[in-house]
Amino acid sequence: MTTATAEHLRHSVWTTYVFSTDHKTIAKQYLAQGLFWIVVGGLLAGAMRWQLAWPDTKVPLLGEIGPEVYNMLVTMHGTIMVFFVAMPILLGAFGNFLIPLMIGARDMVFPRLNMLSVWTFALASLVMLASFFVPGGAASAGWTGYPPVSAKPVYTGVTWGINLWILGLALEFASFLMGGVNYLTTAIVLRAPGMTLARVPLVVWQQLTAAALFLLSVGPLIAGAVMLLMDRTLGTGFFSPELGGDPLLWQHLFWFFGHPEVYVVLLPALGFVLEVLPVFSRKPIFGYRWIIGATVVAAALSFIVWAHHMFISGMDPRLAMPFSVTTILISVPFAYLIFAMIATLWRGSIRFDVPMLWALGFLTMFIGGGLTGIFNGSAPADIYLSGTYFIVAHFHYTLFSTVFFGGFAGVYYWFPKMFGRVLHGGLGHAHFWLTLVFFNVTFFPMHHLGLAGMVRRIANPLQYDALVPHQWINVLATYGTLCLLAAQIPFAINILWSWLAGAPAANNPWNATTLEWAAPSPPPHLNWGARVPTVHRGAYEYSVPGEPLDWLSQDSAPPARTETGSPR
Amino acid sequence: MIAHVEIPGLPAGIAPGKVAVWWFLASEIMVFGGLIATYIVFRLGGSGWAEASHHLNVTLATVNTLVLLTSSYTVVQAFVAAERRDARAVRGHLALTILGGFIFLGLKAVEYTTEIRAGFTPGTGIFWSFYYMMTGLHALHVIGGIVVNGAVLATEGVSVRHPHRVELAGLYWHFVDVVWIFLFPLLYLA
Amino acid sequence: MTTGKPHPNYTAIWLWLMGLMGLGVAASFLPGGRTLAVVVVFAVACVKAVLVAANFMHLRFEPALIYALVLIPLLFLVVLAAALLPDFVWHSVSR
Numbered sequence: 001m002t003t004a005t006a007e008h009l010r011h012s013v014w015t016t017y018v019f020s021t022d023h024k025t026i027a028k029q030y031l032a033q034g035l036f037w038i039v040v041g042g043l044l045a046g047a048m049r050w051q052l053a054w055p056d057t058k059v060p061l062l063g064e065i066g067p068e069v070y071n072m073l074v075t076m077h078g079t080i081m082v083f084f085v086a087m088p089i090l091l092g093a094f095g096n097f098l099i100p101l102m103i104g105a106r107d108m109v110f111p112r113l114n115m116l117s118v119w120t121f122a123l124a125s126l127v128m129l130a131s132f133f134v135p136g137g138a139a140s141a142g143w144t145g146y147p148p149v150s151a152k153p154v155y156t157g158v159t160w161g162i163n164l165w166i167l168g169l170a171l172e173f174a175s176f177l178m179g180g181v182n183y184l185t186t187a188i189v190l191r192a193p194g195m196t197l198a199r200v201p202l203v204v205w206q207q208l209t210a211a212a213l214f215l216l217s218v219g220p221l222i223a224g225a226v227m228l229l230m231d232r233t234l235g236t237g238f239f240s241p242e243l244g245g246d247p248l249l250w251q252h253l254f255w256f257f258g259h260p261e262v263y264v265v266l267l268p269a270l271g272f273v274l275e276v277l278p279v280f281s282r283k284p285i286f287g288y289r290w291i292i293g294a295t296v297v298a299a300a301l302s303f304i305v306w307a308h309h310m311f312i313s314g315m316d317p318r319l320a321m322p323f324s325v326t327t328i329l330i331s332v333p334f335a336y337l338i339f340a341m342i343a344t345l346w347r348g349s350i351r352f353d354v355p356m357l358w359a360l361g362f363l364t365m366f367i368g369g370g371l372t373g374i375f376n377g378s379a380p381a382d383i384y385l386s387g388t389y390f391i392v393a394h395f396h397y398t399l400f401s402t403v404f405f406g407g408f409a410g411v412y413y414w415f416p417k418m419f420g421r422v423l424h425g426g427l428g429h430a431h432f433w434l435t436l437v438f439f440n441v442t443f444f445p446m447h448h449l450g451l452a453g454m455v456r457r458i459a460n461p462l463q464y465d466a467l468v469p470h471q472w473i474n475v476l477a478t479y480g481t482l483c484l485l486a487a488q489i490p491f492a493i494n495i496l497w498s499w500l501a502g503a504p505a506a507n508n509p510w511n512a513t514t515l516e517w518a519a520p521s522p523p524p525h526l527n528w529g530a531r532v533p534t535v536h537r538g539a540y541e542y543s544v545p546g547e548p549l550d551w552l553s554q555d556s557a558p559p560a561r562t563e564t565g566s567p568r
Numbered sequence: 569m570i571a572h573v574e575i576p577g578l579p580a581g582i583a584p585g586k587v588a589v590w591w592f593l594a595s596e597i598m599v600f601g602g603l604i605a606t607y608i609v610f611r612l613g614g615s616g617w618a619e620a621s622h623h624l625n626v627t628l629a630t631v632n633t634l635v636l637l638t639s640s641y642t643v644v645q646a647f648v649a650a651e652r653r654d655a656r657a658v659r660g661h662l663a664l665t666i667l668g669g670f671i672f673l674g675l676k677a678v679e680y681t682t683e684i685r686a687g688f689t690p691g692t693g694i695f696w697s698f699y700y701m702m703t704g705l706h707a708l709h710v711i712g713g714i715v716v717n718g719a720v721l722a723t724e725g726v727s728v729r730h731p732h733r734v735e736l737a738g739l740y741w742h743f744v745d746v747v748w749i750f751l752f753p754l755l756y757l758a
Numbered sequence: 759m760t761t762g763k764p765h766p767n768y769t770a771i772w773l774w775l776m777g778l779m780g781l782g783v784a785a786s787f788l789p790g791g792r793t794l795a796v797v798v799v800f801a802v803a804c805v806k807a808v809l810v811a812a813n814f815m816h817l818r819f820e821p822a823l824i825y826a827l828v829l830i831p832l833l834f835l836v837v838l839a840a841a842l843l844p845d846f847v848w849h850s851v852s853r
Contacts, residue, residue, distance in 0.1 A: 109584045177595055185588040188823075215591060216831060219598025220838060223606065230701060235691030238701075244614065244694030248845055249606065256602075256838055303834050307841065316844035582821060590827045597831040605839040613847035618792065630783055637779065637806075641772040644814045648765065735816070742815045746807045753799040757786035 021111035022525055023096045026118045028418065030092030033125055037084040042485055044077040053471075053478035055460040068157060070459035071140035076132070078143030079165065082265065083172050084128065086403045088121060090268040091176065091214075094410055095183055095207040097418060101516035102201050104192025104533050104555075106526045108182045117178035124171035131164035139165035142457065144254060147239035147247045151231040166229050173218050180211035192515070194535030199554065201514045201539040202285060205292050206271030209299050210264045217260035217303065224253035251313050255306040263302050265399065267295065269406025270337065273359045276409050277341055279512045280356035281348025282550050284540035286340045294333035294340075301330040311382045320379040327377030334370060338363070349543070349550075353510075354428035358409035361436050362401050369397030372447065390450025396443045404435060408491075415498070416505030420522045423502065427494040434487035442480030445473045513553045514539050589736050593743050596709075600747045603705070607698050607754060620695035621755060623688060625679055629756045632675050633748065639668030640745040643717065643738040650731035658728055662721040665741065669714040676707055699755055706747055713741045766813040778806050 020026060050059045051070055059065050065073075096114065100107055108114045131138045136158045141150035149155045150162055187208050191200070227238040228250065237243020239250050278285045285291065307315065307323040341363055350356070372394040375381045385391060408431075415423050452470045454461060461467045461474055508517040515535070519527055533555035541552035611617045642664040649657035680700075690700040720727050720737045727733045782802035788795040812818045817825065 110588065177592070181588045181591045184591050185584050188587055189582075189584045215595040216598055216834060219595055219600075219831075220602030220606075222599045223603040226705060227697075227701060230690060230697070234700075235689070236697035236701065237691065237694055238697055243691065243697070245697070246846065249610075249842075252838075252842055252845070253602065253606070304837055316848070318844050319841065582823075586820075587823070590824050594827040594831050597828065598834070601831060601835040602838060605835050606842065609839055609842040609846045612843075613849070626783070626786075630779070633779055634776070637775045637810075638772070640810060640814050641768060641775075644768050648768070739815055742810055746810050749806045749810065750803050753782055753786070753803045757782060757799045758792075758796045 019115060021107070021115045023100050023108050023111070023114060024418070024523065026114050027093045027095075027097035029118050030088045030096060030121065033121065034085050034089035034093060037080050037088075037125070041077055041080040041085055042488070044073050044080070046481060046485055048073045048077060049474075049478040049481040051459060052461060053475045055462050065459065067459040068140060069137070071142070071156070071457065072138050072158075072161075074457055075139050075142050075165075079139070079169070080128070081399070081403070082143065082261070083169060084125060086265040086399070086407075087172070087176060089407055090265060090403065090410075091207065091210055092118070092121065092179060094203075094268060094272070094414070095179070095211070097414070098516065099183055099186055099204055099207060100190070101417075101519060101523060101527060102204050102514055103187060103190060104195050104515050104528070104535060105186060105190035106528060106532065109186045109190055110182050113178055114182050117175045117182070120171055120175040120178065124168045124175060127164050127168035127171060131161045131168065134160040134164065137161050144258070145228065145250070146254075147228065147231065147250050150250075151228060151239050151247075153232070163229065163232060166225050170222070170225060173222060176211075176214055177218070180215045183211045184208055184215075192532050192535055195515075195554075196535075198289070199535055199538045202274040202288065202291060203268070203271030206267040206274070206295060209295050210267040213260045213267070213299050213302065214264045217257045217264075219257075220253045221257035224250055227253075248310075248313060248315055251310050251315075252307070255309045256303075258309060259306040260299070260302045262395075262399070263299060266402050267299075269362070269402040269410070270295075272406050272410035272413065273341065273362050275512075275514070276355045276359040276413050277344045278540050278542055279413075279510050280351045280353055280359070281345050282351075282542045283344055283348040284542055286343035286346075287336075288538070288540065291337060291340050294336045298330055298333040298337075301326060301333070305330055305377075308377050308379075308382065311379045312386045324377060324379045328374065331370065331374055331377070338367060338370070354423070354425060354432060355409050355413035355510075357429070357432045358405050358412060361432065362405035362409060365397055365401040365405055365436075365439070369394055369399075369401060372397065385450060387455050388450035389446045389454045389456065392456060393443050393446035393450060396446075400439060400443070404439070408432070408435075411495075413510070414516075415495075416509050417516055417519075417521050417523070419499050419502075420505050420520075421498045421502035422505050422509065423498045424494050427490040431487065431490040431494065434490070435484065438480050438484040438487055442477045442484055445476055449473045449477075508553075511549075511551050513541055513551050515554050518553060518555050583732050585732060585736050586739070589739050593739065596743060600705075603702055604750060604754065607702065610694065610698070611758075614694065616693070617695045618758070620693055621699075621758070623683070623686070624699070624756050625682065626756050628675050628679050629752055632672050633752050635668050635671050635675075636745045636748050639665045639672075640738075640742050642668065643734075643741050647731060647734045647738050650728055650734045653728055655724060655728050658724050658734065659721060662717055662724070662734075666714055666717050666721065669710050669717070672710055673707060673714075676703065702751055702755065706744070706751060709744050709747070713737075713744050716740060764819075766818070768813070771809055771813045774809060775806055778802050778809075782806075 017025065020029075047059050047062055047065070048070065050057075051065045051073075062069070096108070099105075136153075138158070138161045139145070139150075140156045140158050141162060145162075145165075153159045153162075156162070187200070187204060191197075227236070230236040231238055231240065231245075237245040239245045239247045241247070274285060274291065305323060305327045307319050308327045311320055311323075372390070376385055376391060376394055412423055412428055415421070449470055452467070454464075454467050454470065454474075458464075461471060505521040507519070507521055509521075510517070515533055516523070518533055535554045536556070536558040537552060537554055539554055541554075543550045544552055642661045646658050646661035646665065649661055688696050690697050716737050720733055723733075779802075782799050785795055785798040785802065788798070811828065817828065
């Protein structure tokens with residue numbers, strides 16, 4: 001590998017840090033962009049909540065907010081959190097960083113395509129950012145962009161904002177299509193000797209499933225987005241009844257993608273938790289093959305549940321029953337996953353390190369979101385609940401668990417490997433407990449608020465007499481939000497301080513078995529020095545009976561015994 | 569870049585580039601397929617579509633279909649020539665393929681101009697909205713294919729040493745052809 | 759790679775494609791009900807597509823994974839079209 005090292009030495013600052021083709025650097029570029037956008041998305045949420053708690057007052061930095069500006073806050077908060085925070089961090093950063101390392105490869109199969117994907121994402125970010133500053137402001141038709149509000153500028157007063165929103169999303173889709181192709185091809189062709197599919201760690205399986213889900217579901221929305229752009233700019237009538245079109249078409253095309261998309265967001269974070277739980281229970285993951293099977297089944301089912309987002313859309317009522325059935329069905333593989341995680345913990349030797357706290361937080365909070373999902377999936381219940389704050393509570397219990405609890409489990413677990421530094425434990429504990437408490441303070445009462453009849457996307461709850469007695473919940477949720485935002489400060493301090501001046505990390509601070517811990521922290525360019533590792537066993541050999549250590553790394557020498565039992 | 573690898577558990581000899589291109593084509597099938605499925609459903613539920621389609625120029629479109637089908641033939645012959653290390657034949661067939669793409673675009677431009685001059689714009693009716701959208705998106709993909717084929721032609725020295733590059737470019741071009749195979753009858757003949 | 763594998767007779771396939779195209783165009787001029795013409799025209803298109811995919815795109819010689827990448831999207835598209843039928847074709851309420 002001397003030629004490669006010599007080549008590496010010829011790299012300038014530009015090709016090492018800016019125009020890099022190294023998957024680890026690209027991962028950090030995705031992470032940096034995601035962290036920028038999480039600040040923007042969080043501040044938008046703060047502004048929204050301030051308006052809802054105290055509608056007749058000025059929101060700091062924004063002044064008095066009317067419905068138009070409020071709609072813009074809501075729209076951009078949703079769009080940013082799903083497409084510019086969750087996807088780049090969970091899928092872009094961790095997928096890029098982990099997949100080659102965990103399968104024993106030196107980089108992705110197509111490193112230059114990888115670089116193109118992160119730069120396309122940067123372009124998408126610029127376009128989205130620009131949309132805030134154009135005349136008319138940013139998009140305000142909801143992150144779901146339903147026509148006619150989104151198709152006809154007369155309803156929102158927004159012209160360029162929504163066009164740029166469509167363009168920015170199109171670029172983001174292109175970025176993740178490129179990335180997805182890279183991930184899937186790399187995992188198929190670049191696995192190290194001995195790394196059979198049955199020995200690939202679960203987080204990689206989850207990343208691949210998410211990539212495939214995205215690749216296969218985004219197509220109809222791309223078609224729909226082009227239609228929307230044409231309706232807005234060329235006078236076509238895809239979504240206008242007076243021209244022969246139908247607004248319902250958009251909803252079908254959007255949600256056909258929209259539902260698999262939430263699993264695109266969920267699966268990587270689920271993967272982080274599935275990695276963390278065995279390490280900090282010193283036990284193998286329960287039911288490795290069944291977990292993969294359940295994930296694939298859930299992914300397949302996710303293509304036939306979408307109309308549960310449309311129960312009150314005015315669609316044909318005959319669609320309600322089949323989609324309710326499929327939606328209830330999809331809870332089965334997810335229930336299996338939850339049970340498998342609990343079974344992994346059962347009788348384990350639990351260490352409450354910070355990554356484990358986040359993983360346990362994910363497990364408990366996600367169960368809450370999953371349970372309310374069962375109510376929402378049943379059409380008769382959903383007809384009442386849809387469009388209310390009950391739904392807002394549901395998807396925050398699922399999405400927030402995913403992005404924050406699952407995401408931070410990954411960040412705290414792999415930070416030593418990515419940056420070669422150790423994160424401060426005390427700050428990590430503070431970050432976790434404060435987030436857990438204020439997350440629940442903010443979102444749990446919203447279930448009640450939704451049942452009491454508060455609908456989504458209204459700027460001033462006090463306009464409705466029936467909501468006045470429940471306004472205390474809005475105020476409480478806003479205090480919770482502000483504290484939740486403040487709770488992220490220990491993390492910001494921690495990550496900056498540790499990155500710059502933290503204690504150096506060992507190769508394997510957690511005594512974990514997967515391949516990335518066999519590389520230095522951080523791994524060098526091309527990951528594996530002179531020779532790629534050879535894999536001898538599965539990824540979860542913890543507390544194997546008869547072994548002196550309670551963990552066996554995937555690449556350590558095979559057992560001296562010559563029994564003919566199949567190696568796991 | 570790796571050209572050929574052995575993978576445990578998979579039949580020997582599947583090139584990474586081919587896996588990647590097929591994953592990409594799978595997502596493209598969802599784009600055009602979603603569009604076509606929507607068109608079919610709308611058309612089944614609507615009326616007046618057949619009359620609107622009578623204003624299209626079936627002759628020009630038939631010629632275009634012929635051109636595109638033949639260009640699929642020439643691009644696969646370019647692949648065969650690359651396997652034979654016949655650089656002149658590779659250049660010739662790729663050039664013919666690119667020419668086919670340009671002819672297609674040219675005839676499409678003539679169609680569009682005639683139709684717009686006759687007053688049929690994207691906003692004229694729902695049939696026309698779909699017509700311009702589907703053929704427009706397809707035409708953009710033809711342009712992309714011309715660029716890809718052009719890049720392979722420009723680096724034909726590399727391509728002769730690695731025939732699978734021609735094959736991969738061809739895969740994308742064939743896909744663009746298959747989409748037209750469906751657009752032609754759906755828009756012009758039905 | 760498909761190098762080293764037997765090639766189909768590309769010229770023969772091209773001739774079939776030309777012929778089928780002619781057949782499709784001719785069928786669109788069939789007298790009588792539109793339904794038969796539309797069915798024939800669409801069937802011809804499907805045959806042409808399969809010929810191009812199997813032969814020019816070498817699907818006949820590829821492993822199962824590649825086949826799956828074509829079949830699974832088609833399956834999802836059938837689901838999408840089926841779910842769109844009630845709202846846009848089988849109107850239960852007049853629009």
